[in-house]
Amino acid sequence: MAADKKPAATKAAERSRKSKRAAPEKSIEFTPEQELAAYKEMLLIRRFEEKAGQMYGMGMIGGFCHLYIGQEAVVIGLQMAIGEGDQLITSYRDHGHMLAAGMEPRGVMAELTGRRNGYSRGKGGSMHMFSREKNFYGGHGIVAAQVPLGTGLAFSNKYNGTDRVSLTFFGEGATNQGQVYESFNIASLWKLPVVYVIENNRYAMGTAVTRAAAKSEELYNRGSVYGIPGEQVDGMDVRAVKAAGDKAVAHCRAGNGPMILEMMTYRYRGHSMSDPAKYRTKEEVQKMRQEHDPIEQVRARLIGSNAASEDELKGIDKDIRAVVAEAAEYAQNDPEPDASELWTDILVDA
Numbered sequence: 001m002a003a004d005k006k007p008a009a010t011k012a013a014e015r016s017r018k019s020k021r022a023a024p025e026k027s028i029e030f031t032p033e034q035e036l037a038a039y040k041e042m043l044l045i046r047r048f049e050e051k052a053g054q055m056y057g058m059g060m061i062g063g064f065c066h067l068y069i070g071q072e073a074v075v076i077g078l079q080m081a082i083g084e085g086d087q088l089i090t091s092y093r094d095h096g097h098m099l100a101a102g103m104e105p106r107g108v109m110a111e112l113t114g115r116r117n118g119y120s121r122g123k124g125g126s127m128h129m130f131s132r133e134k135n136f137y138g139g140h141g142i143v144a145a146q147v148p149l150g151t152g153l154a155f156s157n158k159y160n161g162t163d164r165v166s167l168t169f170f171g172e173g174a175t176n177q178g179q180v181y182e183s184f185n186i187a188s189l190w191k192l193p194v195v196y197v198i199e200n201n202r203y204a205m206g207t208a209v210t211r212a213a214a215k216s217e218e219l220y221n222r223g224s225v226y227g228i229p230g231e232q233v234d235g236m237d238v239r240a241v242k243a244a245g246d247k248a249v250a251h252c253r254a255g256n257g258p259m260i261l262e263m264m265t266y267r268y269r270g271h272s273m274s275d276p277a278k279y280r281t282k283e284e285v286q287k288m289r290q291e292h293d294p295i296e297q298v299r300a301r302l303i304g305s306n307a308a309s310e311d312e313l314k315g316i317d318k319d320i321r322a323v324v325a326e327a328a329e330y331a332q333n334d335p336e337p338d339a340s341e342l343w344t345d346i347l348v349d350a
Contacts, residue, residue: 027240032307038080038238039298040316042072045096046295047317047324048105052095052112055328056273061112063125064141068096070268073294074199075100077241078167081249085162087135089150090169092127093199093267094139097169101136103129105327115334121344122337144170144177147196151183154194154258165252166194172262173204173212175219181226184258188226191257195248196223198262199235205271206279220262228258235263236292266292 030038049067056065068075071093079088079100090097098108103119111118111129119129127141137153140146150168157164174180175198187194198219202209209216220230229251233244241263248259266288270277277285302308 027234027237028243030239030242030301032302032305034080035298035302035305035307038073038076039295039302039313040320041076041079041100042238042295042298043317044105044320044323045072045076045099047320048099048108048327049095051324051328052109053269053273055109055113060332061126062114063127064092065112065126065273066093066271067267067269067273068093070288070293071199071201071235071265072096073238073241074197074235074263074265075169077238078195078197078245080238080242081245082165082167083249085135085164086249087137087150087153087157087164087166088169089137089146089153089166090139091143091146091171091174092139092141093171094127094129097139098129098131098136101131101134103131103134103136105323106330109327109331110334113331113334114336115331116337116341117334118331121341123341123345144174144180146170147174147177147180147183150196151187151192151194154187154192154252155190157193158190163253164193165249166192167197168194169197169199171204172198172200172202172209172216172219173207175222176213180222184223184226184228187258188223188228191255193252193255194258195245195252196228196258196260198260199265200262201265201267203267203271203277203279206275206277208279220260223258223260228260230260230262232262232264235265236288236294237297238294 045068049069052061052065053067055061075097088097088101095108099105107117107119111120111122111124112126114122114125116122119131127139130136130138147168147170150166153166200219204212220232223230231244234240244261248261251259268285268289299313303310
């Protein structure tokens with residue numbers, strides 16, 4: 001047989017083309033009820049995060065605080081795609097995930113302010129709170145630390161013979177961590193039911209993904225060498241997120257192993273509250289707000305289809321602001337943990 005004379009670069013390009021997955025899942029139509037539910041849930045996250053940012057600026061929240069403003073469609077769309085008993089685990093940009101999982105705003109805010117009735121009894125703060133009842137297995141402060149843990153949740157699901165699925169969220173800045181690929185390998189090898197969700201907000205801790213990641217336009221393809229299918233999704237459109245989530249969850253639940261969803265999203269604030277975000281222009285942020293805001297998209301559809309009026313949506317916003325204000329008031333009046341709390345949660349008896 002004649003030797004293959006193609007240049008190495010040509011062969012590499014052909015391999016890359018073959019490894020690409022199907023075209024991104026298109027957006028689906030929502031019923032008016034789904035639109036309204038998505039609107040309420042995303043707006044709750046937005047108003048909660050705005051209040052958290054305000055309280056941080058007033059010195060009521062200590063430590064780190066990473067806001068989810070702009071990315072609300074990702075977690076809400078995926079929450080609409082999962083079922084009872086499915087699990088969520090994420091990084092330190094986690095308040096939105098907690099609220100989406102059904103955790104109470106007052107409990108989340110109490111934890112942010114380090115109070116006794118916070119979800120981690122005031123000892124976890126912004127980055128480390130959990131709710132086993134809501135199948136939320138935490139925000140995690142170490143970059144990519146949650147990826148092997150989310151894979152472990154999927155392993156437990158398979159080992160125990162359930163059909164539950166683990167949604168494991170991480171940012172594009174975490175995609176170069178070695179433990180991510182160790183997790184991909186074992187998840188594919190054992191066909192574990194885990195959806196790896198890359199929340200690509202483009203800047204990680206302040207460096208554009210194009211400067212930090214090779215083939216940055218194809219992060220969804222990072223698992224192809226392990227046989228993991230991937231898809232890139234418009235993470236600013238809650239309908240597109242749900243459509244992709246439905247597909248990925250069904251794939252996992254059917255015993256086909258893991259799947260990767262790269263959600264193209266955008267955060268409006270800095271990486272954390274201490275980040276002035278000088279690495280991007282105000283015009284860029286404003287353009288995203290005006291043209292792609294996930295909440296405004298739903299609002300426009302609700303009004304355009306006569307599913308809700310301006311006054312009705314203003315009423316919803318007023319009610320949500322009241323819920324958030326009550327949570328903030330509760331958190332400020334909740335007592336701090338007793339010193340004896342330092343000795344609890346150190347050892348769990350099996």
